Amino acid sequence: MCHVAGGDVIANTVPHDAERFDRIAVLCEQRQRKDIQKLNQALNEFRFLHQQPQSRREFDLYDPDALKKDRPARITDDDPRCGVSSMQKFMGEDLTRQSRNKYQREQMQDWFERQIEEREATEAAYKEANRLATFTYSACCRPFFTTPKMNSSYSLQLGGSWQI
Known part of the structure; x- marks a missing residue:
């Protein structure tokens, strides 16, 4: 404590200062909450606009439409994606069954x-x-x-x- 000639003045200013400091602390907390809220809002807006699930690196791992988008393992007998060890060409397999059946029905x-x-x-x-x-x-x-x-x-x- 400060000892000044007017001891009453110091005693009166301490509660006022405490009240003032308390109001300043409340205002600082409110400002900090608003700043955090604005920052979170800006972050969510950025994520919504620029970080779509489709643009993520690992999106192909959890893509719900992956099977719809996927190409078949083999399209024709001469498909260059099918090598010797691809196990995609089997004896008796008929890739042209639908068109052959249609032609046979017409015939x-x-x-x-x-x-x-x-x-x-x-x-x-x-x-x-x-x-x-x-x-x-x-x-x-x-x-x-x-x-x-x-x-x-x-x-x-x-x-x-x-x-x-």
């Missing part, structure tokens, strides 16, 4: 349509041959069997059977 459909056309043509030819045979028989042979010389009880029917 079978074409064969089926041709078979239908051939059957319809054969049936039409058979019907035409029957029609011509019936017409020829009617024009040629029927008048011969139905002449007045023949007995009227005998006649050849169109179906080819004799009726008495």
